[in-house]
Amino acid sequence: MDSTSPTVPSSSPWLPFESRRRARDEKREAVLRAAVQLFLEQGYRRATLNEVAERLNITKPALYNYFRGKDEILFECWSMGAELVDGVITEINAGGGPGLAKLRKLVHAYAGLMATDFGASLVRFDLRDLAEKNAGLARTAKKRIDATFRKYIAAGIADGSIKRCDPKLAAFAIAGALNWIGHWYRRDGGLSPTAIADEFAVRLTEGLAASAGRDRTLKETPAAPQRRTPRRKTAANKTTGKKRPGGVSR
Amino acid sequence: MDSTSPTVPSSSPWLPFESRRRARDEKREAVLRAAVQLFLEQGYRRATLNEVAERLNITKPALYNYFRGKDEILFECWSMGAELVDGVITEINAGGGPGLAKLRKLVHAYAGLMATDFGASLVRFDLRDLAEKNAGLARTAKKRIDATFRKYIAAGIADGSIKRCDPKLAAFAIAGALNWIGHWYRRDGGLSPTAIADEFAVRLTEGLAASAGRDRTLKETPAAPQRRTPRRKTAANKTTGKKRPGGVSR
């Protein structure tokens, strides 16, 4: 196992390992994509693993090579969404700006995410379907996201860009409007995700803006360099190549 | 049956019938109250009829004296919520006032409803769990509610009380924030329903107000004569006394 196999001098001996691991991870993600779609279409409880497998041209027990059970698949779908949001947040935190501007960026990006499968899974799935351990992780992640909304609002009040209000309730109102997108948005509807995001970024924050008069300064923030973020960060996890689903939880 | 029984001259011969029917309806509603609570606590799919019955100190088959099946119970719970909203809407429609005032009244009352069991059932239950026929009715009712939000906003724009905006998206944003209350509100939390309603009535509409400067005129509308509406209207249905759940649908 650990013998630095001298029989393969040309090119990295890691490649076979790597490619095997990659192939495995690709299949894992394919399962997640099929699952999240089905779960959103029919609802988690109604959706069956048989049908998930069928869509991938395999059979149910094959899924158990990649996941411990149905609820773990659900959790991983949810996690994908959470990672997307986390990515957005760290990116906004990296940049500076007044609280209001940060809030607008968050609203804009979050609205866009709600129009994606993994993003919607954040709000369409019932955490009570998760194993207690995973449900706990999910609750924590949710709290962190909510805290971010409040933090930006509080910061905005502090720096004068947002008028005085209760950050908790204001965050609930904004997050609620955004989360609801995940429930009504349809790909074949008349609204494009960016149109929704643009409008919500304005509509949900204009009432909070401290700038008295009418809205000016509303066009500077949304869409910044208009860069969505499909890539996955926060490496971690990713089943480091070991056998058996083991990795789990995070 | 139709013989005007001459043998019972003293007091109304209907009373026995009436009281029997009343007793039946009371039990029916008791089932609904127990069911909606359990469904909200555990989720519809997880909750079992056995447990609903257990909470009422009866056994599962007894439930079938009042309802055709689990999904009908769900529908009736949902319907109770829908009737509450309908009541609010007809009351607001009855009164006059500019679009913005009506919108605020609706937001205020709707927020309060989201803190009740039957109100929350409007947004916490999955219509896909309903029989197709009932799901259709529910979709229609939902559309009607959404249309009301848009109507008030459009009216507000027309009469100058609300600034120009897309009524569709504005309605989505407001309804979303409100509906979300049904997901996060907890009776044992720090926020009282009226506090939430008051705050949301302001927060969700201030951005739309056409009145340029800061907010004045914000205190006149909410809570009007502060009259909640617990009574049930829209008689119809109500199992007119016949045997077997028959009535159904509406």
Add this chain to the structure above:
DNA sequence: ACTTTTTCTTACCCACGGGTAATATATCGA
């Protein structure tokens, strides 16, 4: 070519819970 490991399939188990049948027990009208 051989073994070993990973991946997938066929065939099954079985707990759960919605729904029904047959039957007992109040309740009411007479």
Add this chain to the structure above:
DNA sequence: TCGATATATTACCCGTGGGTAAGAAAAAGT
């Protein structure tokens, strides 16, 4: 008191779907 009607109970059926066991098929390693 006595039939008729609601109303409730006990005992059961059975479809569904998550999960597993045993072994075939396909890669990978040597």
